Amino acid sequence: MTVDRPNIGVAIFPGSNCDADSLHGLELAGANAIPVWHDHPETGSLDGMMIPGGFSYGDYLRTGAIAQFSTVMDLIRQMADDGRPVLGVCNGFQILLETGLLPGGMLRNRDMKFICRTVQIRLESTGNSFSNQNASGDTMRIPIAHGEGNYYADPKTLAEMNSNGQVAFRYCDNGIVGASTNPNGSSESIAGVTNAAGNVLGMMPHPERALEPQLGSTDGLGIMRSMVESCISSRAAINV
Amino acid sequence: MNAKVVVSLKDGILDPEGQAVASALGRMGFDEVKDVRIGKVIEIELEDGIADAEVRVKQMCEQILSNPVIEKFHIQTEQS
Amino acid sequence: MNAKVVVSLKDGILDPEGQAVASALGRMGFDEVKDVRIGKVIEIELEDGIADAEVRVKQMCEQILSNPVIEKFHIQTEQS
Amino acid sequence: MSNTGATAPLYEELGLTASEYQMILETLGREPTQVELAMYSVMWSEHCGYKHSRSMLGRFPTEGEKVLQGPGENAGVIDVGDGWAVAFKMESHNHPSAVEPFQGAATGVGGIVRDIIAMGARPIALLDSLRFGSLESPRVQHLFEEAVAGIGGYGNCIGVPTVGGELFFDPSYEGNCLVNAMCIGLLRADQLTSAAAAGVGNPVILFGSRTGRDGIGGASVLASQEFKEGDEEKRPSVQVGDPFTEKLLIEASLELLDKELLVALQDLGAAGLTSSAAEMASLGGMGIELDVAAVPLRESGMEPWEVMISESQERMLAVVTPEKVAAVTEVCEKWGLTATQVGVLIEDSEFVINDGSDEVGRIPVLSLTDDCPKYQPESKKPDYIEASVPSVATVFSSDSVEDELLDLLGSPNIASKRSVWDQYDHMVMTNTTVLPGHDAAVIRLKGTDRGLAMTSDCNSRYVYLDPLKGGMIAVAEAARNVSATGATPAAITDCLNFGNPEKPEIYWQFKNAIEGISQACEAFGVPVVSGNVSFYNESNGAAIYPTPTIGMVGTLDDVTKTCESGFRSDGDRIFLVGDTLSELGGSEYASHVHNIVEGPIPSLDLGVAKATCDMVRSAVSSGVLKSAHDLSEGGLAIAVAESCVNGAIGAKIDLSSSGQELSIVESLFSETQSRFLVSTSQSDGDGFLKLAEEFGIRVAEIGEVGGDAMQIGSAVELPLDVVCNTYQQGIQKWIQKT
Ligand SMILES: Nc1ncnc2c1ncn2[C@@H]1O[C@H](COP(=O)(O)OP(=O)(O)O)[C@@H](O)[C@H]1O
Numbered sequence A: 001m002t003v004d005r006p007n008i009g010v011a012i013f014p015g016s017n018c019d020a021d022s023l024h025g026l027e028l029a030g031a032n033a034i035p036v037w038h039d040h041p042e043t044g045s046l047d048g049m050m051i052p053g054g055f056s057y058g059d060y061l062r063t064g065a066i067a068q069f070s071t072v073m074d075l076i077r078q079m080a081d082d083g084r085p086v087l088g089v090c091n092g093f094q095i096l097l098e099t100g101l102l103p104g105g106m107l108r109n110r111d112m113k114f115i116c117r118t119v120q121i122r123l124e125s126t127g128n129s130f131s132n133q134n135a136s137g138d139t140m141r142i143p144i145a146h147g148e149g150n151y152y153a154d155p156k157t158l159a160e161m162n163s164n165g166q167v168a169f170r171y172c173d174n175g176i177v178g179a180s181t182n183p184n185g186s187s188e189s190i191a192g193v194t195n196a197a198g199n200v201l202g203m204m205p206h207p208e209r210a211l212e213p214q215l216g217s218t219d220g221l222g223i224m225r226s227m228v229e230s231c232i233s234s235r236a237a238i239n240v
Numbered sequence B, C: 001m002n003a004k005v006v007v008s009l010k011d012g013i014l015d016p017e018g019q020a021v022a023s024a025l026g027r028m029g030f031d032e033v034k035d036v037r038i039g040k041v042i043e044i045e046l047e048d049g050i051a052d053a054e055v056r057v058k059q060m061c062e063q064i065l066s067n068p069v070i071e072k073f074h075i076q077t078e079q080s
Numbered sequence D: 001m002s003n004t005g006a007t008a009p010l011y012e013e014l015g016l017t018a019s020e021y022q023m024i025l026e027t028l029g030r031e032p033t034q035v036e037l038a039m040y041s042v043m044w045s046e047h048c049g050y051k052h053s054r055s056m057l058g059r060f061p062t063e064g065e066k067v068l069q070g071p072g073e074n075a076g077v078i079d080v081g082d083g084w085a086v087a088f089k090m091e092s093h094n095h096p097s098a099v100e101p102f103q104g105a106a107t108g109v110g111g112i113v114r115d116i117i118a119m120g121a122r123p124i125a126l127l128d129s130l131r132f133g134s135l136e137s138p139r140v141q142h143l144f145e146e147a148v149a150g151i152g153g154y155g156n157c158i159g160v161p162t163v164g165g166e167l168f169f170d171p172s173y174e175g176n177c178l179v180n181a182m183c184i185g186l187l188r189a190d191q192l193t194s195a196a197a198a199g200v201g202n203p204v205i206l207f208g209s210r211t212g213r214d215g216i217g218g219a220s221v222l223a224s225q226e227f228k229e230g231d232e233e234k235r236p237s238v239q240v241g242d243p244f245t246e247k248l249l250i251e252a253s254l255e256l257l258d259k260e261l262l263v264a265l266q267d268l269g270a271a272g273l274t275s276s277a278a279e280m281a282s283l284g285g286m287g288i289e290l291d292v293a294a295v296p297l298r299e300s301g302m303e304p305w306e307v308m309i310s311e312s313q314e315r316m317l318a319v320v321t322p323e324k325v326a327a328v329t330e331v332c333e334k335w336g337l338t339a340t341q342v343g344v345l346i347e348d349s350e351f352v353i354n355d356g357s358d359e360v361g362r363i364p365v366l367s368l369t370d371d372c373p374k375y376q377p378e379s380k381k382p383d384y385i386e387a388s389v390p391s392v393a394t395v396f397s398s399d400s401v402e403d404e405l406l407d408l409l410g411s412p413n414i415a416s417k418r419s420v421w422d423q424y425d426h427m428v429m430t431n432t433t434v435l436p437g438h439d440a441a442v443i444r445l446k447g448t449d450r451g452l453a454m455t456s457d458c459n460s461r462y463v464y465l466d467p468l469k470g471g472m473i474a475v476a477e478a479a480r481n482v483s484a485t486g487a488t489p490a491a492i493t494d495c496l497n498f499g500n501p502e503k504p505e506i507y508w509q510f511k512n513a514i515e516g517i518s519q520a521c522e523a524f525g526v527p528v529v530s531g532n533v534s535f536y537n538e539s540n541g542a543a544i545y546p547t548p549t550i551g552m553v554g555t556l557d558d559v560t561k562t563c564e565s566g567f568r569s570d571g572d573r574i575f576l577v578g579d580t581l582s583e584l585g586g587s588e589y590a591s592h593v594h595n596i597v598e599g600p601i602p603s604l605d606l607g608v609a610k611a612t613c614d615m616v617r618s619a620v621s622s623g624v625l626k627s628a629h630d631l632s633e634g635g636l637a638i639a640v641a642e643s644c645v646n647g648a649i650g651a652k653i654d655l656s657s658s659g660q661e662l663s664i665v666e667s668l669f670s671e672t673q674s675r676f677l678v679s680t681s682q683s684d685g686d687g688f689l690k691l692a693e694e695f696g697i698r699v700a701e702i703g704e705v706g707g708d709a710m711q712i713g714s715a716v717e718l719p720l721d722v723v724c725n726t727y728q729q730g731i732q733k734w735i736q737k738t
């Protein structure tokens, strides 16, 4: 364990299936990645947390609905309150919505079909813990793989999020956002959102699948490395 | 004691599943279909003699069976 | 005219979703829950003045809304 | 069950013949009990007993230096180097999918995944091989869409990428679709697990889902008379899958094996507890005693025979030593699974069934497994083969090849299958380095330089027209697909889907296809390590095209040295590897454009087939190729179009220099075997030609990559976006047509 590698936990629920990919990805991005089983939450030494994709509890009832009651969520709430970075990808995003750590809800994809493919997203806001390696307006090629990524928030919430800079990513094509580039019908083509403080990010695309040239794209590195750096700086801030 | 909970999307939220079914029905010649909305029925079998069953079921609905951001619920209880 | 169709799994058929919800409720302290089964409510809005609405809805149920191999359905129609 | 059999004996309603029943009487020396009769009826079914196929399956070459486990266990296993091994198998779920396509296909995936877990391997990839009737029929569209959703629903949830497969539409599958699923798993070679029971007195533990009345519809006649009418509803013949529990089962099983807590492991598939317990005992040469009263049930009032043959999904059976029972239970509990001791191993080779303190059955183990009745059916060459005209090529002359090409490119069997694999998470596990849409998918093995290529193939129209050669071609095509990525074919699994084997013509197809597959395997040096037989694929007395699906796995020493099918850059040189002959018999062109299904099908020289693959593989690994694509259905024209679409770049082809006297239709659409379409940079082209010469393979330079049109001589000039749209949207267009 080197000092400059922050400890980032990966919460594992029964039914998580991107946990191994997330652990691998966080290591590549410069973290010590630590598996955290849903009912034995590691306490203390974590600088950040990633909630991976998958089908926690089979995604029965609603995606993320059952997982929100796991013990590890108490730890995650605490970390979010303390200002540590928390990243929820795909099912992780859905869980964060169910717990209320992020605004909005998730519906079935517009076409009712699961979609797995590489899409382009545009970085919409830099005021959060996941964007210090990128500039606003940057586009990234990152895979999505979900059946329920049709993000919904009511108009009032959307307006607030827009004015707070809480919309992190939108689906696009060469930087242009439009109905034809929205894969799942999400409100305003939203692909990821943060909390008001900017330390909790939920996103449908999988940055951990875009870290190595062999897999076709390395555009996820910016997001993951930003998280790693923010973990280091938030640790410094909290420990002062 | 049984309780039946119907959970459905709030009015005004587009229902992708309902739309898919509506258009499938249209394609199959059921032209009289104007709209379809789809919800869930959750049938809960409870131990007999629970005093505050209605209250408890309401708590279940609020805590987990529905998500108030997108859904509404409706409870029917029936003595069996 | 509206019709409400409830589609649920036949009795002996495994309902994994119901099981998952039942055990989640148990973990959350709702010990009084003995069993949960989950089905769908399909609300169909029909053009007004369809003569044989009940017959038509039954056809929809048989042809697409349910699979008789594993599911059963129940129709309620109501004049709106 | 209807009452039509009021006079028929019970055993007959259960699918046993009079002579089979006689065998049971002789074996037991008495009348069977209800449980025993139920157990024999499921174990002696075609599905479990391989009654009509076993004698032929011995023909397959099954040995090789890399084979760690051949046929006989839950899956075959080969050594792939660096201490790693790969387990794989393919299985059919045709009949359940025809009745309930979503659940049928989903539980098909679940079943094959458990076979892989039983070998001690972590499932790392899935393939699905699908065949339906004509896509114009709304019923077929429904089956197709639901089956795909079911496969995705299951595979996506358990987090195993579905990286490839097949999709073929033909009226012969109208009443009997085929849903075959293949799973590949990874394990340390020294952790290979067996299903063979060992250790008298060792407890037998059932873990996973509870047992319900799933999948016992067919045996309902055994229900005692008190059961009222309508009760058969309680014995559904269709199982519902629970992928969430399967995911837990994967993790729990691997953790149990990792902690060395198990003596033997076996999945519960067809015939449930009966077959898994019998197989474990039989493989271990011992006996087993089960108590049905100990089995955790989902429903009340289940009778012993119901418990014994239930096909409830997501269950595994393990043999453990007594001192490890507690640790096993603990691991299962961690994963939220019930684990219950349901029996114990005994010395005598007997299968004893108790219901609490009552003995309700006692059967010699081997009479359920190895000594199941075997038949050697009659075989006769079908008339339709004799009637086939010698050559159909002369029929085709066309003054609109361009239109025909577009028609073919957008047809259901040729058009892109993207709308299918888009619904499958093919990237989870972050190992898929060649995604679906090329010839074979490639998976890297993290922590090593190695990779695996995998594909499933069978041109069943060929097999129908000529089972021997069609069987060979299925293997040869798989080898081409694997070789195009740069991988070396290592071994195959198969799923032999045929009609009713009791019909001599069907058995003849079966025998010849096996012979063809075997000869090709011998020529390529690839053993058959696992497989599955599905007979009685018929509706209204008409059989499907004989469809022996081949699933092949290939190995790459350096996973960075692979090739994809798309053209890459302006100015690259395009080569056609292999000769083109006038071979339109049985082709996609003849069938789709002219509605003619007649032989002779293309010839196949196995020596040339192998040498060509060897040459292309060597070219890929030496790095001279920028793209490689094998030629199959639709011939050269379709291969060129696919390489353009997959590379999003045009090409200019000139066939005048190929030196062969063929009509334009033959040049474009002939399906001559052992051909590839490859491209190189300007400078590497000569090196490639030299390599080909060393291997003695004929290669013709036929054009250049570039531009935004696909041009073939003066006959075809199509804008790239027209080619792309036609190919990409073909399937959706057919669905919307109706
Ligand atoms: N049912 C399916 N599921 C997943 N991928 C499929 C399916 N059908 C076809 N594919 C993929 O589409 C591509 C083309 O398939 P196919 O035309 O059968 O290739 P080939 O002719 O080279 O065998 C392959 O990458 C294949 O894996």
Ligand SMILES: [Mg+2]
Pocket: D438, D439, D440, D481, D629, D630, D631, D632
């Ligand atoms: Mg190919």
